[in-house]
Amino acid sequence: MSGDQSQDKTEQPTGKKLAKERDKGNVAQSREVPSVLILACSTAVLFFGGSWMLERLRDIMRAMYQRAGTLNMATETMHNLFWEVFLSCVGVLIPLMLVVMTAGVFGNVAQFGFLITGEKMAPNLAKMNPVSGIKKLFSLRSLVELLKSIVKLTIIGGVVYLVLLRYMDRIPGLMRLSVGEILSFIGHVSFQLALYTCLILFVMAAVDFMYNKWQHTHDLKMTKQEVKDEHKQSEGDPAVKARIRSVQREMARRRMMEAVPDATVVITNPTHLAVALKYEEGMPAPVVVAKGAGFVAQKIKAIAAENDVPLVENKPLARTMFKATEIGDLIPAELYRAVAEILAYVYRLKGLVSG
Known part of the structure; x- marks a missing residue:
């Protein structure tokens, strides 16, 4: 029993072990953190700049319709028109795309810093093993991820239901409103949904990050023997170091005696x-x-x-x-x-x- 106990991974991972795993791309991270940051930042951009973006898109569509009567329907002309409209739309959406990219990068950097490693992207035949894939599918980690997804969808679904329930009595009256008023109503409700969803996801992302950090540390725990072996590799075997010091002292004493x-x-x-x-x-x-x-x-x-x-x-x-x-x-x-x-x-x- 004592032999089994000595092999239990009860020791916290050392700095060297964590650094080695980091070099492999194995770090504590939550996918929920960048996701909620992207959603929150996108919502903020649309809230503060949505009117401007919508107006610019209207201008593009209006200009296209004005030119529709004078356009030559040749393939080359239509091709040029398509690219002109496409590039104009991209120009309007660039602020949103930049914010989304920045939020995604920051969501990862905030968790584990800047990390570029090719080991995760390198081809690994072991990952193609169907037996290993089935084991992972029914592993505890997969079950936890499934449970988290179910909880998240349930909570978000509940939030959507409660928000829509508040405006349910106004939906029949939308038929009497103009297109602009309908779009304004939809935008208001969508913002409410995004806001409450972000608040819920922020809490879930924080919990998920702490859980993943704990799980990462737990997975990297070491046995007492592993800690001793690593210490020997880093500091050197005490017996060997003592022998080296003894030899060095003897050589120094010999040189000293030769000088007498x-x-x-x-x-x-x-x-x-x-x-x-x-x-x-x-x-x-x-x-x-x-x-x-x-x-x-x-x-x-x-x-x-x-x-x-x-x-x-x-x-x-x-x-x-x-x-x-x-x-x-x-x-x-x-x-x-x-x-x-x-x-x-x-x-x-x-x-x-x-x-």
Whole structure:
């Protein structure tokens, strides 16, 4: 049982998992959001600009009828007339089309940001498998989508019924009205229907978006082992990293020990610390070529003794340099005087400076 439990997907998806799925085009989205935005924006455009659009379309039709008596019925002439009328109508409807396109794009961008991926559009033979198609048809997700559609149609149908019921007593009287008044009545009722439908769909879109976001996160949940494996891939296996650090330290220690024979002097504590310095003519200041404590200090002193590098005991100076410097550092300026005295002593020992 514990083995089964360890494979349960109980962990929230990591940022890396979400980013990987996003690259595949797998993001949380609701189709209701762009749909309701398109409907709402279209309704607003028609409400504020519908009269202007209708007037422009009337002008186009009026101009066409005025030319009807003088038109040559040749095929080429009719073809040119058709395109002229078509382009004029498109010019009138362009604001509405632009608003619809913008609302559709914004409805998706608002949910998951800008995302362009070809993986969703790439051909996938697995999607053509009829068995998989049947399974999807009767899956829980399909049933939920069917239920949402039924609820949406029921609510919208109820809204349409209630709105029309308010104007039912005025419908018989439409026969006595002019065409313009009838169109005005139809426009008013249509706007009422669109307005109430938008309000209902806004609420449903918000609920649908939250549900899809929850479903998306639930589908991408990971097992504890998957989280551990991903962490290892991202950060590296701790055991391997520890081994690499150990090898790096060993290589650095080996290089440091190889520099001890070329040192000018080794300053000791005398047993616990050792700092090897190198100084040659032309150098701005002595350089720390090796340092260590405990066993490493003993190793430095042993190599120095084998290569006739002088060992000088100076507890305060050894302690200060050990704490204040790293391998390759020039000694601090405040230690120049103390180190200079030691170097002078070393040079006298070597007979390089007369006593």
